[in-house]
Amino acid sequence: MNLIMTLLVAFAGGLIGLRLRIPAGALIGSILASAIYNIVFSKGYIPLNFRLTAQMVVGGYIGLSFTRTSLLQMKNNIVPILIMVVGMFVFCIVLGLIIHKVTDIDLVTSMLGTAPGGLTEMAIIGDFLGADIALVATMHIIRISSIVLFLPTVITKVIQLLLKYQ
Numbered sequence: 001m002n003l004i005m006t007l008l009v010a011f012a013g014g015l016i017g018l019r020l021r022i023p024a025g026a027l028i029g030s031i032l033a034s035a036i037y038n039i040v041f042s043k044g045y046i047p048l049n050f051r052l053t054a055q056m057v058v059g060g061y062i063g064l065s066f067t068r069t070s071l072l073q074m075k076n077n078i079v080p081i082l083i084m085v086v087g088m089f090v091f092c093i094v095l096g097l098i099i100h101k102v103t104d105i106d107l108v109t110s111m112l113g114t115a116p117g118g119l120t121e122m123a124i125i126g127d128f129l130g131a132d133i134a135l136v137a138t139m140h141i142i143r144i145s146s147i148v149l150f151l152p153t154v155i156t157k158v159i160q161l162l163l164k165y166q
Contacts, residue, residue: 002045009037009044024148031141055120088116105135113139 010030017029038044074081096111103110109131112122119140126136 002043003047003050006034006037006044006046010034022149028145028148031145035141051120092116106132109135112136119144 010033013029013031013033014026015029016033017025017027019025020029022028034044092114093111096107096114099105099110099114100107105113108129109126112126112129112131113136115122117125119137122140123133123137125131126133
């Protein structure tokens, strides 16, 4: 019964997110509705095989965005990709160290909380390394939600500003 209720709440939250036209509304709405449901009732449940299946479906969806043409074009973009990866690693390591130094958050948790990986992957690694998994997950949920909610608007405004001054 907990599984059915969790899925219904997530589905309803996703529909609300879509109806409100929130960027990635299905995802954000599902996350928020499920979180509220679990916080209020402590009955949220999704079995591991469902989570793995969801990851496989998302992985398949993302994988389909690659084509032979896009793969050939990647060789032209290898330098910017490497710059981005190194830059993100350095930034996240420094940010993790700063958070650790100015708060009482342990180093492993602060490093994984600022890592550019996904919520699930960082929580799994955090469990293995002894981090505060709830805090790692919270940091990533806030990061992802903020990006999804605000970044499209910021990008649009930056592009408009740049086009205005060209």
